[in-house]
Amino acid sequence: MRLSQFFLPTLKEVPSEAQIVSHQLMLRAGMIRQSSAGIYSWLPLGHRVLRKIEQIVREEQDAAGAQELLMPTIQPADIWRESGRYDDYGKEMLRITDRHDRDMLYGPTNEELITEIVKGSIKSYRDLPKLLYHIQWKFRDEVRPRFGVMRGREFLMKDSYSFDLDFQGARRAYNKMFVTYLRTYARMGLKAIPMKADTGPIGGDLSHEFIILADTGESQVFCDRDLIEHDVLADTVDLEGDLQPTVDAWTTRYAATDEMHDQTRFEAEVPTERRVTARGIEVGHIFYFGTKYSRAMGAMVASQDGAQIPLEMGSYGIGVSRLVGAIIEASHDENGIVWPAQVAPFDIGLINLKSGDADCDRAAAGLYASFKLSGKDVLYDDTDGRAGAKFANMDLIGLPFQVVVGPRGLKSGVVEIKNRATGQRYELSPDSALAHLTG
Ligand SMILES: Nc1ncnc2c1ncn2[C@@H]1O[C@H](COP(=O)(O)OP(=O)(O)O)[C@@H](O)[C@H]1O
Ligand SMILES: [Mg+2]
Secondary structure, three states, X not given: OEOOOOOOOOOOOOOOOOOOHHHHHHHHOOOEEEEEOOEEEEOHHHHHHHHHHHHHHHHHHHHOOOEEOOOOOEEEHHHXXXXXXXXXXXXXXXXXXXXXXXXXEEOOOOHHHHHHHHHOOOOEHHHOOEEEEEEEEEEOOOOOOEOHHHEOOEEEEEEEEEEEOOHHHHHHHHHHHHHHHHXXXXXXXXXXEEEEOOOHHHOOXXXXXXXXXXXXXOEEEEEEHHHHHOOHHHOOOOOOOOOHHHHHHHHOOOEEEOOOOOHHHHHHHXXXXXXXXXXXXXXXXXXXXXXXXXXXXXXXXXOOOOOEEEOEEEEEEEEHHHHHHHXXXXXXXXXXXXXXXXXXXXXXXXXXXXXXXXXXXXXXHHHHHHHHHOOOOEEEEOOOOOHHHHXXXXXXHOOOEXXXXXXXXXHOOOEEEEEOOOOOEEEEOHHHHHHHHHO
């Protein structure tokens, strides 16, 4: 993409309504634009990141054997009356009446709708287990939308739903999502820690929030440092095997949000030097809720002995749009965003320091074409701005590598590569630069 053609409405000033750094940077870098409180348009740069995150989530869900479908954003109120949640959900639900005076709503989540779909089609234990998911916009009319996409009213969520015959099956599905979530966040360059969460009237211990540590997080969290230091991607796990030992290895170490925190246990179980008290951002939540919806909505299956029993269910959410902000909270410096390579909107920012100069144009255009041929996404700054402004802009949008082509360097046959995360710079011939970044 040539910057001269790209729609990148960056801002010079820090917008005053933005209180936290990710919100400020997303607005400054031209990633989002607010349409009304807690509702955003995703501009091209932001949209690229959103899609990359979504794709990692999708690949990991698919690897776990979950099947993607797509449910609508608008749902009929009737199914929520059946489950008993139509009144309970309160003001956070955006209620809509259609032209025939039918009560509709913009879905804040999809337990009812998926149960309704499955109930008509899954009749026997032979059809189980099933794990279904979609990635769809949700609406929750939050009292205080804030922090940009982190607590929006309209937000993109991946939500999966598991259907099993019995508790053992439901636990297997839960464990599968537990392990899959760890990998999903690790692939985005994040360290997300599963923390015991409230199970409400369901009881048991099958509810975990996945939390990343950041000073601007909304919850206070307490955990064992070992959990943060563990390298998830180095583990090889067989998703079809018994995942209980893996899950136990995580859940026996102390990790809790303030809601579930027990200071006495924390001090008894975790040696002082490993005790971490910090702020955290919830980027996912997995939850076993048994037969809560299947019973209320009559989603029954025939078991092996012919009895009609309600489906065992769980739901598993990932805040896809929140993750864009959360990753920035975890990865930025005073000059701007520092994207982990896996979610960066482009791999490389190519800067032509002297647009219009024949040598610079030729060298930069040559590199641009070669990078693209080798499958790299490149944002090519071919504009005629000042060098300082170009550097500042590239730092702000945070692409992993910058390649700088200037008249002085070209005279000695080199271009400069800058690693955005480390700040390290090195000079290489254009060919070596190409080999270095595509090798
Ligand atoms: N208002 C919101 N804006 C952005 N993301 C949200 C919002 N509410 C929830 N999420 C994301 O969706 C995930 C699943 O939601 P859920 O656990 O049902 O929400 P909550 O914890 O707010 O009740 C959360 O872990 C979070 O990452
Ligand atoms: Mg939650």
